[in-house]
Amino acid sequence: xxxxxxxxxxxxxxxxxxxxxxxxxxxxxxxxxxxxxxxxxxxxxxxxxxxxxxxxxxxxxxxxxxxxxxxxxxxxxxxxxxxxxxxxxxxxxxxxxxxxxxxxxxxxxxxxxxxxxxxxxxxxxxxxxxxxxxxxxxxxxxxxxxxxxxxxxxxxxxxxxxxxxxxxxxxxxxxxxxxxxxxxxxxxxxxxxxxxxxxxxxxxxxxxxxxxxxxxxxxxxxxxxxxxxxxxxxxxxxxxxxxxxxxxxxxxxxxxxxxxxxxxxxxxxxxxxxxxxxxxxxxxxxxxxxxxxxxxxxxxxxxxxxxxxxxxxxxxxxxxxxxxxxxxxxxxxxxxxxxxxxxxxxxxxxxxxxxxxxxxxxxxxxxxxxxxxxxxxxxxxxxxxxxxxxxxxxxxxxxxxxxxxxxxxxxxxxxxxxxxxxxxxxxxxxxxxxxxxxxxxxxxxxxxxxxx
Amino acid sequence: xxxxxxxxxxxxxxxxxxxxxxxxxxxxxxxxxxxxxxxxxxxxxxxxxxxxxxxxxxxxxxxxxxxxxxxxxxxxxxxxxxxxxxxxxxxxxxxxxxxxxxxxxxxxxxxxxxxxxxxxxxxxxxxxxxxxxxxxxxxxxxxxxxxxxxxxxxxxxxxxxxxxxxxxxxxxxxxxxxxxxxxxx
Numbered sequence: 001x002x003x004x005x006x007x008x009x010x011x012x013x014x015x016x017x018x019x020x021x022x023x024x025x026x027x028x029x030x031x032x033x034x035x036x037x038x039x040x041x042x043x044x045x046x047x048x049x050x051x052x053x054x055x056x057x058x059x060x061x062x063x064x065x066x067x068x069x070x071x072x073x074x075x076x077x078x079x080x081x082x083x084x085x086x087x088x089x090x091x092x093x094x095x096x097x098x099x100x101x102x103x104x105x106x107x108x109x110x111x112x113x114x115x116x117x118x119x120x121x122x123x124x125x126x127x128x129x130x131x132x133x134x135x136x137x138x139x140x141x142x143x144x145x146x147x148x149x150x151x152x153x154x155x156x157x158x159x160x161x162x163x164x165x166x167x168x169x170x171x172x173x174x175x176x177x178x179x180x181x182x183x184x185x186x187x188x189x190x191x192x193x194x195x196x197x198x199x200x201x202x203x204x205x206x207x208x209x210x211x212x213x214x215x216x217x218x219x220x221x222x223x224x225x226x227x228x229x230x231x232x233x234x235x236x237x238x239x240x241x242x243x244x245x246x247x248x249x250x251x252x253x254x255x256x257x258x259x260x261x262x263x264x265x266x267x268x269x270x271x272x273x274x275x276x277x278x279x280x281x282x283x284x285x286x287x288x289x290x291x292x293x294x295x296x297x298x299x300x301x302x303x304x305x306x307x308x309x310x311x312x313x314x315x316x317x318x319x320x321x322x323x324x325x326x327x328x329x330x331x332x333x334x335x336x337x338x339x340x341x342x343x344x345x346x347x348x349x350x351x352x353x354x355x356x357x358x359x360x361x362x363x364x365x366x367x368x369x370x371x372x373x374x375x376x377x378x379x380x381x382x383x384x385x386x387x388x389x390x391x392x393x394x395x396x397x398x399x400x401x402x403x404x405x406x407x408x409x410x411x412x413x414x415x416x417x418x419x420x421x422x423x424x425x426x427x428x429x430x431x432x433x434x435x436x437x438x439x440x441x442x443x444x445x446x447x448x449x450x451x452x
Numbered sequence: 453x454x455x456x457x458x459x460x461x462x463x464x465x466x467x468x469x470x471x472x473x474x475x476x477x478x479x480x481x482x483x484x485x486x487x488x489x490x491x492x493x494x495x496x497x498x499x500x501x502x503x504x505x506x507x508x509x510x511x512x513x514x515x516x517x518x519x520x521x522x523x524x525x526x527x528x529x530x531x532x533x534x535x536x537x538x539x540x541x542x543x544x545x546x547x548x549x550x551x552x553x554x555x556x557x558x559x560x561x562x563x564x565x566x567x568x569x570x571x572x573x574x575x576x577x578x579x580x581x582x583x584x585x586x587x588x589x590x591x592x593x594x595x596x597x598x599x600x601x602x603x604x605x606x607x608x609x610x611x612x613x614x615x616x617x618x619x620x621x622x623x624x625x626x627x628x629x630x631x632x633x634x635x636x637x
Contacts, residue, residue, distance in 0.1 A: 099515070100514075100516050100520070101514045101515045101516065102516070103520055104520070194529075195529040195530035196514060196529045196530040197512075197530060198512050198628075199512070199626070199627040200627065200628040200629075200632075201627060201628065201629050201630065202631040203631070223553065225551040226549035226550075229545065229546070229549050229551075230542050230545035230546035230549065231542055270542060330627060334530075335530070347528075350528075350534075351539070354530070354531060354533075354534060355539055358530075358532060359532060359628050359631065359632045359633045360533060360543070360632065360634075362542065362543060365546070365554050365632045365634055368554070368632050369553065369554050369631065369632075372595075
């Protein structure tokens with residue numbers, strides 16, 4: 001039984017729902033069931049998706065259960081220290097073989113239905129009873145849990161794809177790794193997730209939170225006025241050097257926006273010791289990252305890795321918006337820290353993300369309802385035929401920027417969101433990675449090379 | 453006593469039920485608290501019912517195998533609440549803002565408290581209290597969130613008033629089946 005990796009198709013009609021010229025998005029992308037199924041096929045069965053941080057499964061047999069799109073997946077550390085990931089479904093009758101969120105030092109997984117057991121490498125080890133042992137046609141060696149097509153990690157973060165044709169993880173990121181390193185490589189010793197994960201359900205389309213983190217600092221002033229008042233005693237402040245420093249940048253639909261104000265995000269966690277820590281870290285990181293990225297570590301900023309993995313520099317919340325139908329997501333959120341950070345700093349980050357970006361946090365509290373109603377109103381037939389406006393910051397492209405990717409001036413800008421939806425349209429339209437990696441969202445240098 | 457105030461330690465089996473008068477007093481306290489929270493009188497709640505040395509903890513619940521030594525939750529890991537008085541007061545400050553959109557228009561609350569057991573401790577005027585709750589939030593036309601759980605409280609009498617010094621809250625959900633927790637438990 002060989003793994004079956006579904007092939008991509010092409011949905012040019014869906015791709016046209018993103019209108020680059022008018023900077024509009026057709027609302028059917030948020031509620032239409034056929035479009036959602038096409039997303040599972042074109043995006044979630046092809047793109048590299050975040051699975052786990054290396055620190056969550058340090059020892060052989062350590063495992064956790066997660067999702068790739070709607071597919072249930074087990075991620076397991078192997079005896080040789082590599083990581084494998086499999087569909088969490090028995091090849092016999094399909095039941096889940098792992099019912100728990102996570103565990104340590106497992107020797108394998110046993111299906112509760114008929115007792116088929118699998119090693120941590122996914123191979124079928126045995127079956128209950130003696131029936132199969134006496135069946136000469138039964139080829140045990142050919143049966144196992146379905147592995148992901150490719151798995152790799154980047155500076156502690158493990159990703160996988162169901163597409164054997166997908167380019168390498170580094171090619172999928174392209175030069176966006178330059179921005180990822182702001183959080184993943186700002187000091188020696190690497191990073192880790194502290195604590196466990198917080199999971200919650202939001203009745204919204206997965207693209208609303210993804211586009212929010214890819215480049216919507218605009219909402220912070222209005223949506224999060226109450227949270228900012230509660231923690232800072234005042235409004236969100238983009239800093240005196242906004243005009244000079246603030247930017248958005250995008251590569252292949254991945255996007256980051258930052259004000260380069262050093263500690264604006266960290267300050268909102270509400271613990272002065274953390275602000276001091278990030279100030280010192282920022283000074284120290286100049287050698288490692290250069291001035292621009294050193295200023296970004298704790299700045300007012302946000303980031304999404306296409307399609308559904310997001311984080312906030314400085315606030316250190318990392319999260320996945322798992323799709324659960326067109327109108328529902330499961331949000332899983334973790335806290336990232338530098339391994340070499342003092343214990344009390346790690347503890348303050350854990351509490352800080354809880355106080356801000358968790359279901360009871362003073363910022364996240366007010367996000368969910370916006371995304372739910374932005375989704376739900378489109379059940380109205382006439383409503384969903386009204387396009388949405390994504391035209392803030394047209395003409396702000398900064399072609400002379402020395403930073404990688406499509407760079408735009410000003411973080412109060414829809415530029416990254418336009419490129420996020422352009423990337424979405426590329427996935428809908430193209431059935432191959434050559435086109436996918438050389439389209440409009442590709443880094444400008446690569447597009448220039450491809451054109452020659 | 454130090455053990456009783458250690459947020460990471462469960463009560464275990466308590467076997468010192470208090471007299472009827474004390475039980476009635478504690479029960480009244482719990483019902484008053486529920487009524488204040490129903491009415492979103494959060495400032496009054498924190499000012500009059502919460503001790504300055506409060507520890508208020510609600511971990512998230514992992515699904516784990518029975519033989520997993522970690523168990524379903526562990527203090528020091530992720531939580532919905534792991535608050536001192538400072539953190540609780542920050543949350544209350546947000547509710548006091550007119551732009552707390554998830555609470556404007558107002559949410560309709562019902563905090564139902566039951567299964568109350570009040571036990572004496574080694575200290576006079578310090579009580580260990582079990583209770584169970586159903587928390588219903590409904591807003592706008594049809595948005596409804598229901599959370600069930602259990603609590604382990606320590607109440608302490610000072611200057612004639614009972615105040616909450618420790619609360620452990622265990623909900624029955626794994627994935628929180630709500631977008632937010634715009635209430636206290």
